[in-house]
Amino acid sequence: MAIGSGCATSVVDATSFSVDLVASLQSENAEVKARLLRLEQAVFANGAGDAAATHTHSPASETNAQVYSADTRWLESVAARPINEQAQDSTTPSIHIATLAGIKESLLAGTNIAGVMLPTLDEALELFTAYTEHVSPLQHLLYEPDVRESIHKLYHSLSSCTPCCYSDCALILSALASLASYDPDLLGNSFGGGPLAYYWLRCSRDLLDYCTRACTSDLQMVQTNIIAMFLIYHLEGISPASRHLQAAAIVAAKNMGLHIMDAMHSRVKEVTQRQIIDAEVRRRVWWHLTATDWSLSLCGGPQEGTYSIMPAQMQVKLPRNISDQDLATQDATFERPASEVTPMTYYLKRIRLGKVCREAADLTWELSIVQQPEEVSYERITTLDAKLTGLLDNCPMTIMNAINSTDAAQAKQQMFTYLTVQARRCKLHMAFFLRAGDSSVYEPSKFACLQSAKFILLVLREALPANLAHDRSGMHCVTFQHHLFIAAIVLAMDACLHRDAFGTADSLRDLEQICELFAAVKHRAATAGSFLESLLSVLSKHGVSVPGFERQSADQTLLQAEVPQSGSMTNQDLLMTDTTFDELWQNYMDFDAQSASLNWTGMLLDVNAAEAGATRLPP
DSSP: OHHHHHHHHHHHHHHHHHHHHHHHHHHHHHHHHHHHHHHHHHHHHHTTHHHHHHHOOOHHHHHHHHHHHHHHHHHHHHTTOOOTHHHHTSOOOOEEEOOHHHHHHHHHTTOOOOSEEEOOHHHHHHHHHHHHHHTGGGTOOOOHHHHHHHHHHHHHHHHTTOOOOHHHHHHHHHHHHHHHHHOGGGGTOTTOSHHHHHHHHHHHHHHHHHHHHTTOOOHHHHHHHHHHHHHHHHHHOSOHHHHHHHHHHHHHHHHTTGGGTTSTTTOOOOOSHHHHHHHHHHHHHHHHHHHHHHHHTTSOSTTTTOOSOOGGGOOOOOOOSOOHHHHHHSOTTOOOOTTSOOTTHHHHHHHHHHHHHHHHHHHHHHHHHSSSGGGSOTHHHHHHHHHHHHTTTTOSSOHHHHHTOSOHHHHHHHHHHHHHHHHHHHHHHHHHHTTTTTOGGGHHHHHHHHHHHHHHHHHHHHHSOSOGGGOSSSTTSHHHHHHHHHHHHHHHHHHHHOTTSTTHHHHHHHHHHHHHHHHHHTTTOHHHHHHHHHHHHHHHHTTOOOTTOOOOGGGTTTTTTTSOOGGGOOHHHHHHHHSOHHHHHHHTTOOOTTSSSOOOHHHHHHHHHHHHTOOOOOO
């Protein structure tokens, strides 16, 4: 009873104290409001006058407006909240653990593997280490300690038969698939990385599909979409599948609010180290998506000149030039000088490249709607060219140093930056290069295209192994093939248009090297064979032969349905089809995977017109 009485007394005392505290706070609030009111009256009486005082809200009313505004936004978001009806109708994914050797044997035997098969925990951790050393530096999307923690949690859930995070599993699978494709030897893989890469990629996408139906959007889903997108890009090129994953990543990122994470009303806190890490990783993810979106706008195909992320519709700070060690130990304001090389050096340069591609895409649209191309100042082309080449200025290493570097990750970063800049430069100038023979004003475009094409060939020739027939991590990568094919397009057009001009012999020698590179890997890479055949067909059609690759007439059937034949075209046809400048711009480099080879029509019509003298653009 004594204990009960003591408790009752404590409750009464606490209640009395609470009442006194509330009364004290109310008194202080009233005093503060009175002081603010007197301050307002003094300020407006001295400066703005009665009218300003009449129309200016007090700080208290503004605070109330902000509170109600936040409540309004929250209520509006209720309508966009996910309903998990689809997930209830979905079959829960089945995930099993097996040895890496067992997974390989099942794939080699052609066994229909039901569900998802993960390697053992030790194997998964070892493979993820290889991923962080060899593949991750090209994307730098993941914070390694967090992913390792997620791997341990996933395997603990699987071993204890408790619910697991499927987006974590999808992320791990996408990383393993990328590693298997990047270098099969890293997996001790004697039969090639294709089967494992495609299997884990399919499993990762199946889990992504399940998470999408479950109406969940988390950072792991966005990261998985990005990694899977780049894997498909390296395997297939810029295909509908890769663009779909890019679009899905953007949608998931916006659902998380990544595009407004630094906006005034949604700014994330960066006080604790955990908050600092989360915020910086999210910025890296968003800007990776943004740079990719803008860069893809200049890659040809049906989506040429378009992008999904508008600069005016995002408020996200740029990632900082820091290492992950800095991220784990420094505050939110710490940043290393731009001249200091960090794992973010390549990443930040990639963002700058994306911005230039966006400007070039905007120019593409302007060129597509004007009556004559000279309505758009050619100085804008040269200005964008200076921005592109400027990305290679003040590089931490020259490209040849990068090729010979002992730091494999840094060398690949430098090489991809260099090749991408040169390829986009060809894209920027190609339309004017094809018209350089009609106007000396466009001569700089001819020089730029040929220079970039020769640089692409030089870098790949030096960087790729001598024995390409047995190379499993070089030219079979579609990314390298695409860059090389862009160079081939430039050199082929130079051979067709300027066959009597000085330098054409050099173009033919360079084309011979490119054809040799494609021929060396065509038995292992279907795209290489397609590129080689289409290139030779076009050159043969214009009476140009590459030494060592002369085609027999019986073989000239690849592009008969796609490539217009000169004998069947009149001057009137040339005039009618070639005077629209946008057809050339949008068709000359169509990498759409829906067709077996390039859509050469627009480019060939322009070549035919130039040969016939049908088109004369004023300077």
